[in-house]
Amino acid sequence: MNVIVCLKQVPGTTDVKVDPQTNTLIRQGIENVINPFDTYALEEGVRLKERHGEGKVTAISMGPPQAEAALREAISLGADEAVLLSDKAFAGADTWATAYTLAQAVNKIGQHDIIICGRQTIDGDTGQVGPELAEMLGIPFVAYVSRIEELADGQMRVQRMVEEGHEVIESPLPAVITVVKEINVPRLPSLRGIARSKSAAVAVWTAPEMGVDESRVGLAGSFTKVIKVFFPQRVSQSEIFQGELASQVDCLVGRLKDADLT
Amino acid sequence: MGIEIDLEQCTGCGNCVPVCPFGLLEVVDDKVQLKEGCTLCGACQEACPVDAILIEAAPAVEAASDEHRGVWVFAEQRHGQLKGVAYELLAKGRELANTLQTDLSAVCFGHDVAEISQLVAHGADKVYLVDSPELADNLEDLYTRQFIELIQEHKPEIVIAGATSLGRAFIPRVAAVLKTGLTADCTGLDIDTENRLLRQTRPTFGGNIMATIICQAKRPQMATVRPRVFKKNTPEAGRKGQIIKLDFDRERITSKTRLLDFVRDLTETVKIEEADIIVSGGRGLGKAENFKLLEELASAMGAAVGASRAAVDEGWIPYSHQVGQTGKTVCPKLYIACGISGAVQHLAGMQTSDVIVAINDNPDAPIFEAATYGIVGDLFKVVPMLTEKLKNG
Ligand SMILES: Cc1cc2nc3c(=O)[nH]c(=O)nc-3n(C[C@H](O)[C@@H](O)[C@@H](O)COP(=O)(O)OP(=O)(O)OC[C@H]3O[C@@H](n4cnc5c(N)ncnc54)[C@H](O)[C@@H]3O)c2cc1C
Ligand code: SF4
Ligand code: SF4
Numbered sequence: 001m002n003v004i005v006c007l008k009q010v011p012g013t014t015d016v017k018v019d020p021q022t023n024t025l026i027r028q029g030i031e032n033v034i035n036p037f038d039t040y041a042l043e044e045g046v047r048l049k050e051r052h053g054e055g056k057v058t059a060i061s062m063g064p065p066q067a068e069a070a071l072r073e074a075i076s077l078g079a080d081e082a083v084l085l086s087d088k089a090f091a092g093a094d095t096w097a098t099a100y101t102l103a104q105a106v107n108k109i110g111q112h113d114i115i116i117c118g119r120q121t122i123d124g125d126t127g128q129v130g131p132e133l134a135e136m137l138g139i140p141f142v143a144y145v146s147r148i149e150e151l152a153d154g155q156m157r158v159q160r161m162v163e164e165g166h167e168v169i170e171s172p173l174p175a176v177i178t179v180v181k182e183i184n185v186p187r188l189p190s191l192r193g194i195a196r197s198k199s200a201a202v203a204v205w206t207a208p209e210m211g212v213d214e215s216r217v218g219l220a221g222s223f224t225k226v227i228k229v230f231f232p233q234r235v236s237q238s239e240i241f242q243g244e245l246a247s248q249v250d251c252l253v254g255r256l257k258d259a260d261l262t
Numbered sequence: 263m264g265i266e267i268d269l270e271q272c273t274g275c276g277n278c279v280p281v282c283p284f285g286l287l288e289v290v291d292d293k294v295q296l297k298e299g300c301t302l303c304g305a306c307q308e309a310c311p312v313d314a315i316l317i318e319a320a321p322a323v324e325a326a327s328d329e330h331r332g333v334w335v336f337a338e339q340r341h342g343q344l345k346g347v348a349y350e351l352l353a354k355g356r357e358l359a360n361t362l363q364t365d366l367s368a369v370c371f372g373h374d375v376a377e378i379s380q381l382v383a384h385g386a387d388k389v390y391l392v393d394s395p396e397l398a399d400n401l402e403d404l405y406t407r408q409f410i411e412l413i414q415e416h417k418p419e420i421v422i423a424g425a426t427s428l429g430r431a432f433i434p435r436v437a438a439v440l441k442t443g444l445t446a447d448c449t450g451l452d453i454d455t456e457n458r459l460l461r462q463t464r465p466t467f468g469g470n471i472m473a474t475i476i477c478q479a480k481r482p483q484m485a486t487v488r489p490r491v492f493k494k495n496t497p498e499a500g501r502k503g504q505i506i507k508l509d510f511d512r513e514r515i516t517s518k519t520r521l522l523d524f525v526r527d528l529t530e531t532v533k534i535e536e537a538d539i540i541v542s543g544g545r546g547l548g549k550a551e552n553f554k555l556l557e558e559l560a561s562a563m564g565a566a567v568g569a570s571r572a573a574v575d576e577g578w579i580p581y582s583h584q585v586g587q588t589g590k591t592v593c594p595k596l597y598i599a600c601g602i603s604g605a606v607q608h609l610a611g612m613q614t615s616d617v618i619v620a621i622n623d624n625p626d627a628p629i630f631e632a633a634t635y636g637i638v639g640d641l642f643k644v645v646p647m648l649t650e651k652l653k654n655g
Contacts (some may be wrong), residue, residue, distance in 0.1 A: 011284055011467075032284075064299035088264065092302030095446075099438065123283065125466050125587075126446035128434040135438035140403070140518040143431035157522070162400075162427045163535070163582075164340070168523040182581065219264075219302055223443030228474040229281075229305040232465070238620075240636040248637045249647045252619065255635055259617060261539070261596045262563065262652055 001055035001151075002112045003045035005079065006102055006133070007038035009063050009070035010123045034070045037118030039077070040179050043186040045116050046078035048151060056080040058109055062090055062101050068202050076189035076197035083109070087207040092219030095124070099132035100221060104212045105205065106137060114151070115176045119144060127178070134176035142169050146182040264318065265300050269293050271314035278306035278315060283467055305471065329417050330481035333359040336409070336423035336433070337370040337381055337389075340400065344375065346536065347424035349384045349494035351487060354451055355422060356385035356495070358460070361453045362419070369412060371405055373398035382503030384495060389503065390416075394510035399524075402432040403517035408510070409436050418482050420460050422451070425486035437484050443477030444484040449491050450474075460485065468587050469610030489535055490593040491614070527582050534566045534583060539596045542568035542585055542612075543578075546601020546622060546641055550578040555642070556600060559649045568592065568612075570602045586611035600641045604629025621645065 012031040034042070045057045059074035061067050062085040071082035085105050093101065106115060115137075120127035127143075134141030146166060147159040157170045161180055189197070207214055215221060239255075241248035256262050274292035286297040287306060294314075307315045335355045337348035352368060359366035368386040370378065373395050381389045392408055405428075413421065413436070421436075423429040425447050437444035450463035454476070460483040463474045477483040534540055541560040543553055553567065560567050568585045569578070585592055587607040597615035601622060602608060609632050612618070620633035621641045630636045637644055 064301075066299055091264065091300065094443065095434070096438065096441070096443065120588075123467055125468070126444075127430050128437075128444055128446055131431055131434035132438040135406075135435040141431070141435065142519060143402075144427055161581075162524075165525050165527040167521055168525075169519050170522055171519040223441070223477050223480045224445055224475050225478060226304045226473045226475050227461075229303065229308050230472050230474075232469070232472050238630055238633045238636050240625075240630060240633075240638060245637070245639050245643055246647060248639065249644060249651055252635055252637060252648070253651050256596070256617075256619075261617060 001049050001052035001114075003048055003055065003057045004106060004109060004112050004115045005038070005042045005045040005057060005059045005074070006115065006117045006129070007042060007059055007061050007070060007074060008035045008118075008121050008123075009033070009061060009067040010035045010121055032066065032069065034073055035118055035121045035123075037120060037122075037179070037181065039118075039186045040181050040183050041116040041118045042074055042077055042079060043184045044148065044179055045114075046187075047184065048114070048148070049080075055113075058083065058112075060085065060102065060105050060109070062086070062093070062098060062105075064091070065204075068204075071202045072197045072200070073189070075200050075202075076193040077187065078190075078193060082200070082202045084202055084204045085210070086204055087217075089207045089214055089220075090218045092222065093217060094222035094224040095126050095128035095132055096223055097217050097219075097221035099129050099136055100216050101210075101212060102129070102133050103136040104210050106133075108205070108210060113173050114156070115139075115174065117176065117178045119178045119180050130176055130178040137174075137176070140171040140175040142171055142175065142177045145177045145179045148177075148183075265296065265302055266316045266318065267294055267296060268314045268316065271312050272310075273312055273314075275311065277311060278309045281305045281309045283471065303473075327417075327481050330419040332365045332367060332416070332418040333362065333420045334367050334369055334413075334418040334422070334482070335386070336421070336429065337368040338400075338424050338426060338428060339370060339372040339375045340428075342372060342374050342376055342398070344370070344377065344380065345424065345426070345489070346494065347426060347487070347489040348381065349497075350489065350492040351422050351424065352381065352384040352386055353495040354487070354492045355420075358420060358451060358453055359387075361455060362458065364419070367416075367418065369409070371397045371408060378505060379503075380497060382505070383497035383499060383501050385498075385501075387503050389505045390508060391505060392508045392510050394512065396512055397510060399521050400428045401517050401519070401521060402428065402435070403519055404515055406432050406435045406439075407515045410439050411515075412508075413440060413482060419458075421482045421484045422448075423484075423486050425488045429486050433484065433486055440480075440482070440484075442480035442482060442484055443475075444486070445475045445477070446486050448485045448487050451485060451487070459483070465587075465610055469606040488591040490591050493593075527580065534568050534585065534592055535590055537566035537592070538594050539563050539565035539598075540568045540585070540592055540594045540612075540615075541565045541598045541600065542570065542602060543573055543600050544570035544602030544608075545572040545576070546603075547573060547578065548601075550576075552642075553579055555645045555649075559598070559645055559652075562649050562652045565596075565598075568597075570605075570608050599629050599633070600645055602629055603627045604632055
């Protein structure tokens, strides 16, 4: 059972505060972490390997040199191998260019049964990389997987979440899936894992080493361009009731009645 | 290509420092310094008053093709019923098509879909309908191939689809094959008339940052939009439009994946996306049993019950009730937030509600800023009083 897990390093929190005076983000001492949804992807990959008793889990990430830390953490959590795709040419990639770069890495890694991604990141937040990657590799794709029921002999049966409930889907392998957090509870790093994460080698692949078409990666290969970034304005026009609770509730009911909302 | 900072220009004002989402900028000795890891996101460029920050993109090699004309909306159905988001997108699509002076088309895949003419009444000039028993279920493999073929044949300049679990899963695959850009979860769409470009605005970083995105050189320009972000138009009964029925080629278009079973989530009796009133609970409820209080209020008002991520993470209520960035976007007439602090991620999912009521014992909770009406007080007292009052009067 050979598993490839795609993970992205993201700023540790999106719970940033906005400075009301300057209307800018207050970000102090933010640490970078593995995208939270990708920790479920990794855990599921490690569990698959454990269940099958053989194979390996390879974690890959495209990012700047410091994303190596995320891959070391992945090793401490059970990944056997880790590859960092890092090159100045990769910077500024949109989801298409990211998926293209990841697809080249998957092809270079070679034999694999399943590729697992998170449902979305907490920074770019698009959820597009997984499905685009599947299409570029020309293999099946299932989104929002909440349970892998069975995976053997080149086939898998999985549950995936949809608005109204869940569906059971069968697909041949290899395939790409994206997972939701309901799928598992990620483990904590083991002592052995931590030791290994310090000594293990994280391979770094650059654009020339991967033989990618440089016009297809990074900002140059991105079809979307961010032309403006701004902070949402919130003008508060709240009416906060005063006085005894009972009379506040009366006021509220009055307002709702006036607006025909009861 | 990349980011360059003109240190001659830089005054060391520090405006750019707090805006970098990755904390990469620092002012040292009155000049800004950039650490490793820049994603070229552009936030700092916008913040610099003296234009000292330059982010240079490679020039677009291909110019956008002039052959592509028309606005398309993917009209999603499930079990033969069109989804509300189809009408919402048609309202926005109509606006875009009018500005561009072009046609608006709806594309629908399914089997025996009810009220197809409603798509015309809601603004479509043309409806491409592919009807086949094979398409009754939302089979993404088939949808992906079929949609790619139609787009390649008819060459629309804009394609918008709902950011539903179906849309989010198959639209990126369509964009991947067509080699074009796709902008996720847009909350604003308008046209740069000079360049005939779709300006797509979307929240990122959990709703903390808004970004406007364009797709300059490739067509179609593709975007997804969450349900309930745009408002539908009132249908126009006599509106004229063409319904074009297309055959589904089951020999050629096949699926690798197979749907074996569908299990409905039974806890969700009233769908929150479609409810006019939502009563929502957060961490302030303290434990699962206390959701009963909200259910009582909800049943007195004919409302659905929602929840913040905190309450869902605690396991007090299933995920299908979650409102917010990683849950559902809702836009009811009335949203009552009980014991919800109002993190931006939650606000992102409900702030367009017509009326928002906040009940929280912490007067500093950010939810009060988003609220139309607020009661600062113990929800365990306020909610039962409210229920009582509404029941009796
Ligand atoms: C403000 C802003 C807005 C943006 N909006 C768009 C947009 O609308 N459309 C667009 O195409 N791009 C957009 N981008 C670019 C996009 O966010 C990326 O940076 C892209 O590299 C990853 O997309 P994502 O973070 O949305 O990943 P998602 O698609 O949300 O990620 C899904 C999964 O893919 C895998 N994955 C994602 N990135 C990597 C990686 N680098 N290495 C390994 N695995 C990975 C992970 O498993 C992850 O859980 C935007 C960027 C910014 C700064
Ligand atoms: S472009 Fe974005 S990531 Fe790079 S320094 Fe500026 S704000 Fe930070
Ligand atoms: S905002 Fe511009 S001038 Fe001010 S510190 Fe940053 S780069 Fe220098």
